[in-house]
Amino acid sequence: MGFYLGILGAGESGIGTALLAKANGYEVFVSDKGSIKEKYKQVLIQHEIEFEEGKHSEEKILNANLIMKSPGIPDKADLVKQIRAKGIPVISEIEFASRFTNAILVGITGSNGKTTTASLTHHLLKQELEVGLAGNIGESFAKQILDKDYPNYVLEISSFQLDDIESFKPHIAVLLNITPDHLDRYDYQFENYIASKFRIAENQTAEDYLIYDADDEVITTWLEAHPVQSTLIPFSLKKTIENGAFLDNNNTIIITVDNNQITMSAANLALEGKHNIKNAMAASTVAHLLKIRKQTIRESLENFQGVEHRLENVLKINKVQYINDSKATNVNATYYALDSMDGPTVWIVGGQDKGNNYQELFQFVNEKVKAIICLGVDNQKLMENFGNMVDTIVETQFMSEAVKIAYKIAESGDSVLLSPACASFDLFENYEDRGRQFKDAVRNL
Known part of the structure; x- marks a missing residue:
């Protein structure tokens, strides 16, 4: 045997x-x-x-x-x-699979923006390198090693995958942000979840890189108390960074690695929103480290189309924009979505709550949200949190009905936003299923 x-x-x-x-x-x-x-x-x-x-x-x-x-x-x-x-x-699978490849691994983790940043990084690298995209996305890492074994991989990695590693070591690790998520799996201890995310760097040496958000206090505080071996490359929207990436006063992204600098205008990014400037900084820093030409990086950032189910414009009907953000499975992701809304918004929210604290959304709901449609098996917490903030709050358990209600409420110039802030498993197979049902319902209006 x-x-x-x-x-x-x-x-x-x-x-x-x-x-x-x-x-x-x-x-x-x-x-x-x-x-x-x-x-x-x-x-x-x-x-x-x-x-x-x-x-x-x-x-x-x-x-x-x-x-x-x-x-x-x-x-x-x-x-x-x-x-x-x-x-x-x-x-975990990433641990097992990594034992059978000598590829250069780029590992990307964080509570939000993983899929967008991994897809964007892959998009930047594939112009000049042979590179696979795996982990939490697409075909499994193990199967790709068996079928093609690329010399480079971009891996989107969740905390659950990091929980079960032993020797897994990305040459370049990216830590985008850490906000309370999946606390039900970490005994409701935020520290356990933070420690889990930082495992992405636990086997790294000084030859490896950790790219991280220097504006994220959870990350910077943890790093001070638990130093890593990796070469640190921070990015920031708020401060000037000598070795890393930052945004200057003219809205220019400046990335410096080993005295080699690349600059580009944030205004030219295909993806909108402040959080996407950070995602672009992280992806570009990876590309810069792997010697992708500056011109290629700039062009690729300008033509990247984004990820399905992440602030995806579906259709405009009677001057109302319908937006699919089904991938927002936690409060922080929905925070970015509501932050990027310009006009009055009809917000479809709800699902399986993972211990959410909705407080950080209150300012946006007061400012921008005219009606809330709760789409979940149990909407009690949403009703308690937001019931007094908007004139209209309704409950439903069917996507088609949620979209019809939104259609009746929304007026010219409004947006209808599906950004659930919750997991989808109470009513749907997964967030993709939820997003597809939303898009189908919008197209059937």
């Missing part, structure tokens, strides 16, 4: 890991408590990989030498506790 890998969860990361492990001579067993999607099942059958669905066979799993668990499975799960009690190492 060879080395035996147990895989919990047969989603994108689980299937990719199974294929990579099998190709490298591991004995593999895939177990999913739910049902496995047909396309994934076919892949497992075709590659003769043993699997089960609808249950976890404990004795089989507890016989493994190593366990790869899907980021969606919490440590609190009984089976995970048993595995750890037995001393079987538990790792």
Whole structure:
């Protein structure tokens, strides 16, 4: 019997890991408590990989030498506790996959902006380098290593994926911001979540880089108390930075790395909003470190189209703009969305609350929001927080109905914004499903 890998969860990361492990001579067993999607099942059958669905066979799993668990499975799960009690190492897909590649890795994490920054970074690099995009986005990292093994990868990485690393080390790590999110998975201790995000740098050396937001007090305070080995490259909208990126008084982005400077006008960025200037700074700094030509960086920033379900303009109907920001699964993401609204806004909000504190949204709701449509199974908290702030607040559990109500309320010059500030699992499969249903409902008006 060879080395035996147990895989919990047969989603994108689980299937990719199974294929990579099998190709490298591991004995593999895939177990999913739910049902496995047909396309994934076919892949497992075709590659003769043993699997089960609808249950976890404990004795089989507890016989493994190593366990790869899907980021969606919490440590609190009984089976995970048993595995750890037995001393079987538990790792994430990015940890497993990184052991089979010598590629230069760019790891991007943060509470918000990961997908946009990872996609933008990939867009900047792919003009001149062979580079894959993986992690929390697209095809799994493991499967890409098996199929193509690019010399470079941009990885969007969540805290859950970082929780289960051992030796994973990006050459360039990007830490965009840290705001309270997923606290239900961290015993409601913000410190645990911060520590988790900083694991992206824990194996880095002085030859590696950590690019981070110097305006984020959570990050700067933590760094002072817990120094890292990495070479630090901060970015800021507020202060002048000698080695890193900042915005000067003329709205020019200035990036300096090892005395090599690149400048560009923030006004020319395809993506709007202050938070996107930061995302652009982070992505451009990565490109600058990897020796992408300055002209290429500038051009790529000007033509990048953004990410689906992130402040995505859907349609304008009767001079009302419908905006899909379904990817806003926490309060901070919605903060950016409301901040970027110009006129009166009909706001569709709600879903599975992860311990949200809505206070930081109050100023925008008072200023800009004319009506609120709560779209969730349990909207009590939203009603309590915002009930007195707007004239109209309604509840629904159907996207089509939410959009019809918005259509009736909105007048010429208004915007209808889907920016839920919550997870989607109470009524939808995931935030993509929620965003697609919104777009379909708008198109069917």
